[in-house]
Amino acid sequence: MEKATSLEKPILRVSVAPHIQQKITTSHLMYNTLIALVPALLAGIYFFGFASLKLALICMATAVACEAGMQGVMGRKLTIKNGSSLVLGLLFALICSPELPWWTAVLGVAVAVILGRGIYGGLGNNPFNAVLVGWAVMKISFAAQMATWIMPEPLFGLEAGGYIEYPPLEVLRLDGVDALLDLPWRDLFIGNVPGAIGTVCVAAVLIGGIYLLARRIITWHIPVSFLASAWLFGLIFWLIDPEVYANPTIYLLSGWMVLGAFFLATDKGTVPVTAPGMIIFGIGCGVITMIIRYWGGFVDGVAFAILLMNALTPLLDRVRPRVYGRVKQVA
Amino acid sequence: MGFKTSFRGVSLPPQKVSNPAIEDAPLPKKVVLPLGQSENRVCKPVVEVGEHVKTGQLIGQSDDFLVAPVHSSVSGTVTEIRPWSDLSGNKMPSVIVESDGNDSWLEEIRAHEDFSDKESAQLLPDVKAAGVVETGPPSMPLHAKFTKPEPSKEFQFLVGIPQSKPVDTVIINGIDAEPGMAAKGAVLTKYSSEIADGIRILQKLIGSAQMVLAVGSNGSVSSPLSGELAGLGVQVFQGKDKYPLGLNPILIKCVTGREIPLPDGTEQDIGVAVVDAVTLVHLVEAVRDLKPQVDKIVSVSGAGITAVKNYKVRLGTLVQDLVEQLAGLQGDPVKVIAGGAMTGVALFSTDIPVTKEIDALIFQTAAEAKSFSPDACINCGLCVRHCPSRLLPNELSKYCEFSMFEEARDKYLLHCIECGICAYVCPEKRPMLHLMRYGKRELSLA
Numbered sequence: 099m100e101k102a103t104s105l106e107k108p109i110l111r112v113s114v115a116p117h118i119q120q121k122i123t124t125s126h127l128m129y130n131t132l133i134a135l136v137p138a139l140l141a142g143i144y145f146f147g148f149a150s151l152k153l154a155l156i157c158m159a160t161a162v163a164c165e166a167g168m169q170g171v172m173g174r175k176l177t178i179k180n181g182s183s184l185v186l187g188l189l190f191a192l193i194c195s196p197e198l199p200w201w202t203a204v205l206g207v208a209v210a211v212i213l214g215r216g217i218y219g220g221l222g223n224n225p226f227n228a229v230l231v232g233w234a235v236m237k238i239s240f241a242a243q244m245a246t247w248i249m250p251e252p253l254f255g256l257e258a259g260g261y262i263e264y265p266p267l268e269v270l271r272l273d274g275v276d277a278l279l280d281l282p283w284r285d286l287f288i289g290n291v292p293g294a295i296g297t298v299c300v301a302a303v304l305i306g307g308i309y310l311l312a313r314r315i316i317t318w319h320i321p322v323s324f325l326a327s328a329w330l331f332g333l334i335f336w337l338i339d340p341e342v343y344a345n346p347t348i349y350l351l352s353g354w355m356v357l358g359a360f361f362l363a364t365d366k367g368t369v370p371v372t373a374p375g376m377i378i379f380g381i382g383c384g385v386i387t388m389i390i391r392y393w394g395g396f397v398d399g400v401a402f403a404i405l406l407m408n409a410l411t412p413l414l415d416r417v418r419p420r421v422y423g424r425v426k427q428v429a
Numbered sequence: 430m431g432f433k434t435s436f437r438g439v440s441l442p443p444q445k446v447s448n449p450a451i452e453d454a455p456l457p458k459k460v461v462l463p464l465g466q467s468e469n470r471v472c473k474p475v476v477e478v479g480e481h482v483k484t485g486q487l488i489g490q491s492d493d494f495l496v497a498p499v500h501s502s503v504s505g506t507v508t509e510i511r512p513w514s515d516l517s518g519n520k521m522p523s524v525i526v527e528s529d530g531n532d533s534w535l536e537e538i539r540a541h542e543d544f545s546d547k548e549s550a551q552l553l554p555d556v557k558a559a560g561v562v563e564t565g566p567p568s569m570p571l572h573a574k575f576t577k578p579e580p581s582k583e584f585q586f587l588v589g590i591p592q593s594k595p596v597d598t599v600i601i602n603g604i605d606a607e608p609g610m611a612a613k614g615a616v617l618t619k620y621s622s623e624i625a626d627g628i629r630i631l632q633k634l635i636g637s638a639q640m641v642l643a644v645g646s647n648g649s650v651s652s653p654l655s656g657e658l659a660g661l662g663v664q665v666f667q668g669k670d671k672y673p674l675g676l677n678p679i680l681i682k683c684v685t686g687r688e689i690p691l692p693d694g695t696e697q698d699i700g701v702a703v704v705d706a707v708t709l710v711h712l713v714e715a716v717r718d719l720k721p722q723v724d725k726i727v728s729v730s731g732a733g734i735t736a737v738k739n740y741k742v743r744l745g746t747l748v749q750d751l752v753e754q755l756a757g758l759q760g761d762p763v764k765v766i767a768g769g770a771m772t773g774v775a776l777f778s779t780d781i782p783v784t785k786e787i788d789a790l791i792f793q794t795a796a797e798a799k800s801f802s803p804d805a806c807i808n809c810g811l812c813v814r815h816c817p818s819r820l821l822p823n824e825l826s827k828y829c830e831f832s833m834f835e836e837a838r839d840k841y842l843l844h845c846i847e848c849g850i851c852a853y854v855c856p857e858k859r860p861m862l863h864l865m866r867y868g869k870r871e872l873s874l875a
């Protein structure tokens with residue numbers, strides 16, 4: 099009794115529920131992060147010239163090549179199209195000095211992709227922030243190359259900010275609070291100071307961060323608790339002794355603080371996923387950053403603060419809201 | 430009663446609903462009537478092959494309290510009694526009736542019977558005899574909901590402690606929970622007098638319980654109904670447009686502030702009964718018209734039907750027959766879903782009868798059908814942010830994926846309400862809900 103309608107006994111696909119899916123994919127998350135990083139890169143180009151762009155391109159190309167090579171060797175599905183290695187490469191470039199020799203950058207990115215992420219099973223399964231792992235290895239192995247800073251030379255418009263010759267945090271560390279008294283906060287905010295490509299211009303990073311928040315790629319928990327706790331911690335010490343500890347806002351506007359809070363401390367997989375966990379994570383990052391900045395062996399503590407808190411992530415994920423329908427154990 | 434409205438979930442894409450009419454689907458030529466709801470709860474047939482049956486005639490019943498009797502949904506001849514695949518592929522003994530096209534009813538439906546002077550004890554047998562089944566989940570005969578429940582498994586060893594609470598809150602669920610469902614909203618508009626009658630019946634059955642009618646954000650209560658509701662002391666809970674508000678565990682939480690004690694608890698353990706608005710209409714027909722449940726209101730959407738339509742379908746109509754009679758279906762559906770888009774079951778064949786448990790049918794063309802990928806979780810945390818049970822679905826899915834079921838149980842796998850949100854939001858398109866169900870199934874077998 100075969101009837102000739104097109105609907106007669108169609109071959110049906112069977113799958114589990116749900117039968118609709120959100121449009122958001124991993125690529126969507128990654129390319130949005132990439133877009134959010136563009137203002138910071140543009141600011142880097144504006145202040146430090148096209149060397150910044152060159153470095154960024156080298157890093158991104160290296161990241162993609164390493165990722166592809168790694169996945170080829172391991173016989174895994176190629177996922178370079180999802181943009182996660184582009185984000186990794188760009189982030190790496192943004193936290194480096196525009197003067198970084200190209201081979202250092204290549205080496206750093208390779209370490210980040212392969213040792214930082216690949217060997218753990220790829221995106222999201224690495225315990226530590228891959229960018230920071232690469233950076234930390236380079237920082238320790240090639241300290242001199244990683245610490246060459248150049249003066250900002252805005253391409254047009256602005257006067258070069260010539261108040262300080264080193265990144266503000268180094269100045270603070272070497273010359274004390276007084277050295278920064280003349281430095282206009284506006285220069286700090288728009289990035290007219292020496293420093294890493296993507297971290298000097300706090301304004302640009304903020305734009306990117308707000309974009310991420312608005313597109314709901316990240317939630318507010320980590321950035322807000324990170325920045326707020328760092329500022330409050332700084333405030334306490336500033337109130338105690340303003341001769342030794344600078345105004346907390348200067349700390350917020352200098353170094354990696356804002357980039358770290360929005361982009362590095364929200365790296366998927368290395369940070370907690372529960373709301374309370376994220377807040378504790380942010381507070382930990384903020385406080386440890388300030389501790390390292392005040393008394394630590396490194397000038398900018400953001401990287402090591404985040405790496406340290408990464409190690410606590412599995413623990414922080416245990417801090418979670420009460421599960422639905424959980425009754426007290428009887429007996 | 431103060432309502433809460435904060436819970437985790439997602440806003441699903443809004444769906445178009447054609448005007449809240451409920452059309453009668455054409456009378457099927459053949460119906461397949463499964464004799465039970467699950468493998469171990471099956472009725473015995475009381476008709477024989479070759480026998481002529483009328484619409485509404487009893488064809489199967491059981492002594493088991495949790496089994497609803499089955500009635501013929503058309504008049505005609507019983508041609509076969511044999512196992513027939515149900516939704517999930519289990520063979521269920523079924524009675525197959527070839528329709529004679531007359532739809533002659535067994536007896537006059539005593540429309541608008543006066544039930545006002547009947548006692549609860551008289552009403553309950555009517556409900557049982559009509560075989561009204563709550564759509565669920567869990568799907569169960571409606572009369573079982575209003576009878577003293579068995580003690581929950583978890584507390585069975587406790588002696589001398591009251592093991593069940595009397596029902597003090599009845600929630601009438603008028604929220605169309607998932608995309609693809611529109612029947613409840615339609616029923617609230619079209620059958621408003623039945624809803625009011627249904628509430629009166631429930632008040633008789635349950636006694637002094639607070640009644641709450643829950644409606645969705647776009648579901649409005651018509652003014653005559655709202656007046657009547659106020660007279661009956663029914664509170665109206667207007668939900669917001671967020672999934673999974675329409676799912677019972679979350680609805681109960683929002684209306685009463687109580688949570689079903691999982692994993693073994695039921696809504697009866699916390700003194701709540703939730704009645705589906707569509708089921709309520711069948712309840713009214715059972716008590717007021719003494720009419721057994723022979724049809725079911727089913728929402729149909731997808732594959733060219735952009736606005737969800739509601740049909741009153743005779744039970745046992747094969748999906749295939751329905752497909753041929755529906756207007757507006759375009760393209761070749763590659764996926765047919767029984768239930769809503771978030772939790773429904775994809776059919777493996779269109780030779781599946783419409784049963785009392787099916788409340789929606791969604792047809793998807795190749796372009797609409799989604800699939801899942803076996804990729805690794807990237808720990809983005811989206812599922813965690815949205816899980817209404819406040820679980821860590823990322824972690825649970827990994828445990829289930831790698832057969833670490835005990836660990837998953839320790840991390841509250843059994844508290845998952847199977848809403849499907851984790852799979853809906855996952856950027857890697859992991860088959861999250863499948864992994865949860867798989868883990869639960871493995872644990873239940875262990």
Ligand code: SF4
Nearest residue numbers: 816845846848849851
């Ligand atoms: S884990 Fe269960 S309750 Fe949580 S989102 Fe997934 S299906 Fe829903």
Ligand code: SF4
Nearest residue numbers: 806807809810812855
């Ligand atoms: S949404 Fe998917 S990828 Fe993201 S954490 Fe959950 S399971 Fe992992």
